[in-house]
Amino acid sequence: MSAPSLERLETLSSRFVPDLVVDELCAELFASLPRSDQRRKGEVYLRGLLKAEGRKSIRNIAAHVGDRAAEQSLHHFVVSSTWDWGPVRAALARYLERALRPRAWVVQPVVISKAGTESVGVARRFVPERGQMVNSQVAFGVWAVGEEQSSPVNWRLALTDRWRESVGPLSPNVHRSELATSPLECATGAVEELRDWVGQPHRPVVFDLPDVDPAAVARRFGPAGLHFTATARGSMRVRCTDPVLPGSGNRELAAHQLLLMARTLRRPVTWLDPVTLRPRTSLVVGVRVELPQVAEPLVLFGEWTDPRGWPERCWVSDMVQAPAGALLRLAKRAQNVEHDFETVSQKVGITDFGGRSFGGWHRHTTLASAAHAVRVLTERGGER
Template sequence: MTVTSLERLSTLSSRFVPDLVVGELCAELFASLPRSDQRRKGEVYLRGLLQAEGRKSIRNIAAYVGDRAAEQSLHHFVVSSTWDWGRVRAALARYLERALPPQAWVVQPVVISKAGTESVGVDRRFVPELGQMVNSQAAYGVWSVGEEQSCPVNWRLTLSRKWRDSIGPLSPNAGESELASTPLELVAGAVEELRGWVGRTRPVLLDVPDLDPAAVARRFEPSGTHFVAPARGSLRVRCVDAVLPGAANRELAAHQLLLMARTLRRPVSWRDPSTGRPRVSLVVTVRVELPNAPRPQLLFGEWSDPRGWPDQCWVTDMTQAHPGALLRLAKRARQVEADFTNVAQKVGLTDFGGRSFEGWHRHTTLASAAHAVRVLTQRAAEH
């Protein structure tokens, strides 16, 4: 790409994106890129994600620049170059620690429907939201969640054995858990990598269906990373809470135990990120033991209607935490869902096409940075 093209892009985008935010963020994110032309292309791609019309494909980003030669240049930068996306993500995570101090990390899965079968990681999967089998990618994002905003900072792409065999040796930039065989190992590896980048840990909400809470407790216990994980009502637990003498040392289904404790429920207020409106739920906590878990855990459930079974329940190792704090942490998932729809998808997070595993990770990294620009810009406007 020529310098003239870069200058034209800067002029076009300055009308829409605060240059101060983009310039500051790019200087930090791309400091690890060894060549100046790579740093320039990184900023071009980021601005294209923010401003190109329609799907944020490399072709559309190049069309926004207005230089026919840009498509090949940007394609090489994302798909075939050697720059380390992990170092860029680490810089993004450290930047957000200062600019939008996170209160928690939220891990959420994302299923990305694809028209064909050629994009990296695509397999036939049943998507409950659609009620049918679709060609799709399955990925896990780790989001840094602050008081009112969230931003993705690390990613794992699920690869079936077919894809692992077809890709061959992964890039040295790939996370150590990239070839993990279970969702828990994938997400735990991504969380541990993030912790290493920022030099500290945050409570982790694992908003991932069908994880075994006991396995989660075993996996996170050695690192001291506190977690909240959803639990099925049928989960078998043993009550070890003195406030329920009638259930002491009995093995019960989680829903059954919570129902026995319903007289201990307390109202908890929380703000719904999707509407901005205050809500009130009834919450109860019970200390329990899980089979093969390293120590007692806390089971907590939520009711929006005081009658009947709880709406949702979770397990956490934070046994001394206040019920209100636990519920508000669990509701951080709604913030991520809202920001994924309103911000991430609009800056092209799910738009990468092609067979390149490295290309998917580099595109997703740059789209996460574009998401951060949108969030920071919105926050500055509100304040």
């Protein structure tokens, strides 16, 4: 890229962007890149994600420059370059440890609709939330969640067999866990990698994955010493071991049936709505249970916003000593992620990468995650 083009892009894309935060973050993020031109392009791309108009494609980011050489250079930097996104994400994770002070990590899936079939990872999938088959990518993000705000840190892109075979031998920076074959493997691989980066084995992980069996989560995380809370279906079969419900015996029951039996033990719990930033109140109860092939004790807890009828949502956690109210507030941190994804991540282009390059998708998503971090850290205390 020519020097005038870079300078013009840096000038235009830095308008209204907090330079001090961007400068500080870029110095840490791109320290692992071996060449100064790579570090400079990384900052240019990050600023472009923050300020480019419309869809955050490489073309629109480069449009600030008005020079075809800028588009070609940035395209090569993201799509064809060999720089490893892992160390950049690790630097972002450590930066957020200090700046955001996360209380938990939240794992959530993202369905990214695509018009064509050529984008990496695209396949026809049934999406329960939409009730139909969708031509889409599915990504699993691990988010650092603070008191009120959240930021994505690590990612996995779900791959069909066809994509897995084409990606593996062509991408030098691909780690084995990035070619996982199931949602649970995608999620746990990303969490374990994040734990290695920041050294936080005791931070709780919220698995907001409705299609993943909580028993499988417990079997994977129990031996690793990572505490978790996982979304559970009301139809999931459990065995009550809680002495507060002697009438349940030692028989298997559906989770929502057991919680309904414990409804007289419900207590009101206040939690902060991430959209309105106002307190809300739910009723919650927790019951100790066993799940098949899980040695560790677990707690099932459920939530009612209307005291009548079945619980509206339920979860399973290995934090059996924690009060049910604290567990509910922890589970509710998934709503922070949903809100910040819609209001911040989408605006900085987290889902805007197109193309067949697996490395390109990860590099773009890494830089968009950094742009998200800039937004939430600089808008703290302002309107979200």
